[in-house]
Amino acid sequence: MSGTALRLPWWADYFLLPVLNLALALIAAGLVVVATGQSPFEAVTTMASGAFGSGEGIGYTLYYATDMIFTGLAVAVAFHCGLFNIGAEGQAYIAGLGVALVCLYLDFLPFWLVLPLAIGGAALFGAGYAAIPGWLQAKRGSHIVITTIMANFIAYSFMEYLLVNVLIKPGQMSPETRYFTPNAVLPKMDAMFAAVGIEIAQTPLNLAFVIALVCIVLVWLLIWHTRWGYSVRVVGASPRAAVYAGIAPSGRVVQSMLLSGALAGGVALNEVMGAQGKLLINFPAGYGFTGIAVALMGRNHPFGVLIAAILFGALYQGGAELTFDMPAISPYLVVALQGLVILFTGGLATMLRPTLVRALRIGRR
Amino acid sequence: MAVFDQIVPLLAATIRVAVPLVLAGFAGLFSERSGVVDVGLEGKMLAGAFAAAAVASITGSVWLGLLAAMLVAGALGLLHGFVCITQRGDQVVSGVAINILISGLTMTLGLAWFEQGGQTPPLPPSARFSEVVLPLSSLIGQIPGLGPFYTNVLGGQNILVYPTFFLVPLAWWVLGSTRFGLRIRAVGESPAAVDTAGISVVRLRYAAVLIAGALCGIAGAYISTAQGAGFVRDMTGGRGFLALAALVLGKWRPWTTLAGCLLFAALDAVAIRLQGVILPGVGAVPVEFVQALPYIMTIVLLAGFVGRAIPPRASGVPYVKDR
Numbered sequence: 001m002s003g004t005a006l007r008l009p010w011w012a013d014y015f016l017l018p019v020l021n022l023a024l025a026l027i028a029a030g031l032v033v034v035a036t037g038q039s040p041f042e043a044v045t046t047m048a049s050g051a052f053g054s055g056e057g058i059g060y061t062l063y064y065a066t067d068m069i070f071t072g073l074a075v076a077v078a079f080h081c082g083l084f085n086i087g088a089e090g091q092a093y094i095a096g097l098g099v100a101l102v103c104l105y106l107d108f109l110p111f112w113l114v115l116p117l118a119i120g121g122a123a124l125f126g127a128g129y130a131a132i133p134g135w136l137q138a139k140r141g142s143h144i145v146i147t148t149i150m151a152n153f154i155a156y157s158f159m160e161y162l163l164v165n166v167l168i169k170p171g172q173m174s175p176e177t178r179y180f181t182p183n184a185v186l187p188k189m190d191a192m193f194a195a196v197g198i199e200i201a202q203t204p205l206n207l208a209f210v211i212a213l214v215c216i217v218l219v220w221l222l223i224w225h226t227r228w229g230y231s232v233r234v235v236g237a238s239p240r241a242a243v244y245a246g247i248a249p250s251g252r253v254v255q256s257m258l259l260s261g262a263l264a265g266g267v268a269l270n271e272v273m274g275a276q277g278k279l280l281i282n283f284p285a286g287y288g289f290t291g292i293a294v295a296l297m298g299r300n301h302p303f304g305v306l307i308a309a310i311l312f313g314a315l316y317q318g319g320a321e322l323t324f325d326m327p328a329i330s331p332y333l334v335v336a337l338q339g340l341v342i343l344f345t346g347g348l349a350t351m352l353r354p355t356l357v358r359a360l361r362i363g364r365r
Numbered sequence: 366m367a368v369f370d371q372i373v374p375l376l377a378a379t380i381r382v383a384v385p386l387v388l389a390g391f392a393g394l395f396s397e398r399s400g401v402v403d404v405g406l407e408g409k410m411l412a413g414a415f416a417a418a419a420v421a422s423i424t425g426s427v428w429l430g431l432l433a434a435m436l437v438a439g440a441l442g443l444l445h446g447f448v449c450i451t452q453r454g455d456q457v458v459s460g461v462a463i464n465i466l467i468s469g470l471t472m473t474l475g476l477a478w479f480e481q482g483g484q485t486p487p488l489p490p491s492a493r494f495s496e497v498v499l500p501l502s503s504l505i506g507q508i509p510g511l512g513p514f515y516t517n518v519l520g521g522q523n524i525l526v527y528p529t530f531f532l533v534p535l536a537w538w539v540l541g542s543t544r545f546g547l548r549i550r551a552v553g554e555s556p557a558a559v560d561t562a563g564i565s566v567v568r569l570r571y572a573a574v575l576i577a578g579a580l581c582g583i584a585g586a587y588i589s590t591a592q593g594a595g596f597v598r599d600m601t602g603g604r605g606f607l608a609l610a611a612l613v614l615g616k617w618r619p620w621t622t623l624a625g626c627l628l629f630a631a632l633d634a635v636a637i638r639l640q641g642v643i644l645p646g647v648g649a650v651p652v653e654f655v656q657a658l659p660y661i662m663t664i665v666l667l668a669g670f671v672g673r674a675i676p677p678r679a680s681g682v683p684y685v686k687d688r
Contacts, residue, residue: 032470036473084455132664136668142664142667143676149609150664154657154661157654157656161651289461293465328477329473330476332473332476333469333473335469336473338466338469339463339465339468340462342458342461343448343462346454347454347462348448348454350452350454
C-alpha cells in the first residue's frame, strides 16, 4: 500500500495534515524543553508574550518575518519548478554586494532614485548568483542541491575577501563598510508612521516589509495566474509532460532560479539597506535555511509563506526574549525547532496520511 | 634539507585535517552507494562531536565518549533511514532537517546541562585522544630528512588517525569484494533487481545508513576530543559538506574519494601557511580563494567540463515495492 494512492478530502490535505505535522514538530520541541529541565508551557507563554505582547515585540517579529518572507518565497518558487534551492543564503549574501555598491557609490542621488537602483542591485546580484547553478542544472545536468551548497561556501569566502580587503572602511578592525548616507537607507517603520502623526515603537522594521508584502502578491499572481507560472508548475510536476506540451524545461529551470535568487536578494534590502545601514560580514545569518522551513510549512503557496514567516518571526523574537526570562533555555532552541519543522512537514509530510485516511473513514461510517 | 623542514609539517597537518573528511566521506560513500543521498553528514558529525565531548567530560573516559558519539550519530542515521526508506520522504529535505536540528539541539542541551553558554567543559588531557609516539622515535628522529618524517608524519599522530586510514582499504575491500558490499552497490543502482533476487532492499539500505551514522560519529569524536578539547558551537565548520564535495570529486569511489579528502586537507594546510606570503610571479594568494577552491573544483567537475561525475543510478529515489 503506498501512502500517496490514498484519497483525502481537500481540507484534510491542505489544512488538517499540515497542522498535525506542525503539532508533531512542536511536541518534539516541547520534549527538548523538558530535557533541559524547564516547563514547555512556561516557555510557550514567555515566547508568545515576547513576540506579540508589546508594540516593540510585534515590530521585531515582523522585521524577522521580512527576511523569512523573501527566502521562503525564493525556496517556494524553485520548488514549484521541481528544484531544491539550498543556496538562498549565498544568493542573499551576494545580493548584499549589489545593494552596497548602489548605496555606497550612487549615494549622491536622491532617495527616490537610490531605492529602485538598490532593489535592482539586490535582484540582479541575487538572480545572477542563482543563475549559475540553474544554468548548470538545465544545460549540464549538475545536481542543483550540490551546486547550491557549494555556491554558499564560495559566497562566504568571496564576501569575506571583499569585506576584509576591499570594502572595509579604512582605519577600523571589523570587516564592515562605512554607514550609508541617510538618503541611501530604507526608512524605518516608526519614522514613517511618525511622519503621519502616529507613534509606534522603535524597531528595525522598515520599508522592506512592505516590499516583501508586494512580492507575495506578485509571486502569487505570477505562479498561479500567468501562462509562465503554469508552465513552471508543469515542469515541476513532470518535465516529460512539459516537453510534450511544448514547454522547454531547461528555460523554465533557469528562469525560476533567476526569480528565486532575486527574491532571496530581498534579505539584503531588509538587513543591509534597512536595519544595519551598512554591509557587514555574514548578515544573512541563516535566513536562507529558515526559508526552507518557511516554504515547506507554507506548502509553497505565497500566502502560506506569509503565515509561516510571521510564525517563525515570532519564534525568533520570542526566542530572543527567552534569554532574559528563562536563561536556562538557549535561544538556539528556535533553530532546533526549525529543523523539526523541516523534518515533520517536509521529510515526514505523508507519515500521518494512512492513519488520517483510516480515521476519517471510520468517522464517515 | 630546508625542503624537508617545509614539507614535513605540511604532510603532518594534511593528515590531521584529513581524518574527519575521510571518515565523513566514507560515511557518505556507504550511504550514497546504497541509494540514499546524505547531505546530513555535517549534522551527524556535529551530534557525534557533542556526544563525545559531553560523555567524556562527565565520565572522564574518552572511549565511552567515542561510543556515545557512534550511538548518537548512528541513531540519527536510522532516523534518516526512517524518513527516506520507510516513509519514502525527500532525502535532501531529511538531511537538511538533521543539519539544522542538530545545530540548534546541541546548543540547547549544552547550555542546559553544562551552563557554559552551550559549550561543554574543557577536557583534561586524560579525557582526550592523545598522540602516538612510535618506538625508537628519539633515535630515528635524529636522522636528517627521514627522522622528522618518521616522528612527525608516520608517528606523532593522534591515535584515531591510524584506524581511519586502515578504514580506506577495508571499505574498498568490503564494497568491492564482499557479498554485502556488492549488494549495497547493487541496491544503489537497481533496487528492483536486488528485490527480485529475494534480498531485502530495506534492510540493506538501513545497514548502509547505520554504518554512515557510526562513521560520522567517529569523525565528530575526533573533532571534539582529539583535535579539540570540548564542544564549541557548530565546531564541524562545514567539514561534512567538504566531505560531500570530496565524495563527488571522487566519483563515489573509495580511493578517489580518499584522494579528494587528502587534496582538500592539503589545501587547508597550505592555506594557513600561505597567509601573507608573496609567491614569485603570482603575488599574494588570497586565503579565501584557497578556502573556496574545493567547492569551485566540485562545481567544475559536476558541470562536466573536466571529466564526468555520475552518481549511483538509484540515489535519491525511494524504492516502492508494489510499483
